[in-house]
Amino acid sequence: MTAPPAPPAFTGWLGDRVPGLTPPLRLARVGAGQSNITSLVTDADGREWVLRHPPAGAPAGAHDVHREARVLRALAGSGVPVPTVVAEGADAGGIDGPFYVMDRAPGAPLVDESDASACTARRRRELSVETVEVLARLHALDPAAVGLEGLGRPTGFLERQTARTVRNWAAWGEGSAATPAWEECRRRITATVPRQQRTVITHGDYRLSNLLVRDGRITAVLDWELCTLGDPLADLAWLLDDWRSPQEPAIVIPRPTRAGGFATRTEIVDAYAARTGLDVGDLDHYCAFTHWKAATLLQGVLVRRRSGSMGEHGALDLRSLQDSVEHLLDGALRLLGR
Incomplete structure (x- = not known):
């Protein structure tokens, strides 16, 4: 089943921050997590990233994804394997509230x-x-x-x-x-x-x-x-x-x-x-x-x-x-x- 297309605004937003991204993007919810929303982002060449953001209606300050992104950046190269954060935003790219995008790690x-x-x-x-x-x-x-x-x-x-x-x-x-x-x-x-x-x-x-x-x-x-x-x-x-x-x-x-x-x-x-x-x-x-x-x-x-x-x-x-x-x-x- 083909994933639905990403909002055009998000495609433009991420394209401005990720070199070599090839539109169009597709966006599919993944994982069974019961807190933050995780989606797989795929471009026309098959490159993949992961988008994380809070669920709709989450109180301000709850599900702090920017704090999570800070932790990932800090742990890069520490010996604890983590994905690489590529971009962060808030109320941008057609996405309400805070969010971040990271590379899709293998596995x-x-x-x-x-x-x-x-x-x-x-x-x-x-x-x-x-x-x-x-x-x-x-x-x-x-x-x-x-x-x-x-x-x-x-x-x-x-x-x-x-x-x-x-x-x-x-x-x-x-x-x-x-x-x-x-x-x-x-x-x-x-x-x-x-x-x-x-x-x-x-x-x-x-x-x-x-x-x-x-x-x-x-x-x-x-x-x-x-x-x-x-x-x-x-x-x-x-x-x-x-x-x-x-x-x-x-x-x-x-x-x-x-x-x-x-x-x-x-x-x-x-x-x-x-x-x-x-x-x-x-x-x-x-x-x-x-x-x-x-x-x-x-x-x-x-x-x-x-x-x-x-x-x-x-x-x-x-x-x-x-x-x-x-x-x-x-x-x-x-x-x-x-």
């Missing part, structure tokens, strides 16, 4: 079990190792050395994330049947907060579906909109939440590791601890926090899907979304010792 993400099944068992193991290596490499960067020392406050990461999660649930959770479990999670999570061992650049959504892979190797890390200065174990816990085995129940967001053949969670944790030297003794608390935060974010997806602001692309079953919110909260309570 494809492992979004679900079928993508993972296409990889050999050996490549799944190798990818497991490299996934930890790239995360550890990110966490080893000196924020000041790459110009990101002002990306966030250096301390109190979990406390700030907790406060944001509470605000988000207040906005999205009204009338939810999951509120009692959510409140009990909040009470237990805030009762004892682990000491932050280091302040690092955190990705915020580090998982296989945000990694481009070619021939079993990671070619780019995508979706940096949640990147900040924070606690490295929060990033590790987020990855572990995504790293589900074939024996675990599926939730509404696909988990490619359920195809099997990947390293176990224990192996991931051991490799990360060996690479970073961090104490992972409080990891269950971080994993519980991750479940609680993920449940809150899925509640936001549920609200946006009900409102229609995300359109039909990547649509999720609303009942499955609700079930996943409840499943994640139940998992958090188990980790917290219900």
Whole structure:
């Protein structure tokens, strides 16, 4: 199916900034992301770029794509593979609000079990190792050395994330049947907060579906909109939440590791601890926090899907979304010792 033509204004805008671009352009929504909108831009010669912008109706300051572009520019050449930003704009080229365009990096993400099944068992193991290596490499960067020392406050990461999660649930959770479990999670999570061992650049959504892979190797890390200065174990816990085995129940967001053949969670944790030297003794608390935060974010997806602001692309079953919110909260309570 041929992608629809891009608006003429956007073709002219990008043509002024990308040498050698050959009109006409075509623009097609891609990915199953539930936050910023991602579209593939293709010119008449088959060259490709990626356009990122917030969904229609997003509040000013939310889904800060220009901040994401700043992170990508800063990480270029750092040893953490990222796409190259080629242009940024706002309310231009026929696109409302802020946006940026980056080169399309080679490779494809492992979004679900079928993508993972296409990889050999050996490549799944190798990818497991490299996934930890790239995360550890990110966490080893000196924020000041790459110009990101002002990306966030250096301390109190979990406390700030907790406060944001509470605000988000207040906005999205009204009338939810999951509120009692959510409140009990909040009470237990805030009762004892682990000491932050280091302040690092955190990705915020580090998982296989945000990694481009070619021939079993990671070619780019995508979706940096949640990147900040924070606690490295929060990033590790987020990855572990995504790293589900074939024996675990599926939730509404696909988990490619359920195809099997990947390293176990224990192996991931051991490799990360060996690479970073961090104490992972409080990891269950971080994993519980991750479940609680993920449940809150899925509640936001549920609200946006009900409102229609995300359109039909990547649509999720609303009942499955609700079930996943409840499943994640139940998992958090188990980790917290219900």
